[in-house]
Amino acid sequence: MVVGGQVTHELEVQVSASQAWELISTLELAKLIQQTLTDVVEKIEVVQGDGQAGTILRITCAPGVPGPGWQTEKFTVVDNEKRVKVAEVIEGGYLELGFTLFRVRAEIIECSSSSCIIKSSLEYELKEEAAANVAIDSLVSAHPFAKIAEIVKNHLLLQNENNRDYDA
Numbered sequence: 001m002v003v004g005g006q007v008t009h010e011l012e013v014q015v016s017a018s019q020a021w022e023l024i025s026t027l028e029l030a031k032l033i034q035q036t037l038t039d040v041v042e043k044i045e046v047v048q049g050d051g052q053a054g055t056i057l058r059i060t061c062a063p064g065v066p067g068p069g070w071q072t073e074k075f076t077v078v079d080n081e082k083r084v085k086v087a088e089v090i091e092g093g094y095l096e097l098g099f100t101l102f103r104v105r106a107e108i109i110e111c112s113s114s115s116c117i118i119k120s121s122l123e124y125e126l127k128e129e130a131a132a133n134v135a136i137d138s139l140v141s142a143h144p145f146a147k148i149a150e151i152v153k154n155h156l157l158l159q160n161e162n163n164r165d166y167d168a
Contacts, residue, residue, distance in 0.1 A: 002100060003136075004125035009145035011118045015156045017110035020118060021083045023152060024106050027051040036151050040065055053078045056090070068096040076103075083108035094139065098130020118152060120145035 013020055023029055030044045042062045049055025055075040061067065071093020077086035085106045089095055094102040102124050109117040124140055 001128040002125045003128055003131040006123045007142045008121040009142040011149040013153045014115050017108045017116035020116050021108045025078055025085055068092050097134050099126040101125040118149045
């Protein structure tokens with residue numbers, strides 16, 4: 001038997017959906033995460049691809065982060081029209097802890113010409129026997145999404161501010 005579920009996080013950002021998607025949909029997001037979440041991520045390497053569907057990343061956790069220490073993710077969907085990106089853990093990481101599915105979805109929802117929502121969700125499944133040995137609540141949380149969305153928001157707002165200063 002398999003135990004599963006989903007968690008979701010949404011954050012409104014005062015930038016256009018196209019500007020947010022420009023960051024979320026590319027490998028620039030991985031670079032930004034590596035630069036800002038140094039307490040969690042030591043290194044993100046592109047194993048294959050250019051950021052589109054089929055791209056594979058190997059993520060190495062920072063020393064002291066509990067768990068397997070690394071994982072490999074594959075972008076299974078990068079839909080520029082719907083502004084949806086989906087990545088699945090394909091090796092290591094959560095799979096080592098008994099998860100059979102660990103899928104992250106990011107979606108940019110346009111609110112107006114100058115605001116959007118970053119909607120992040122995690123869909124997971126794990127073997128029932130593993131569920132008894134894993135603190136699911138600590139591993140399956142919206143907190144990482146909230147942190148990344150806030151980093152994206154701050155980066156985009158600073159980028160806009162710098163562009164305004166440059167244009168002045």
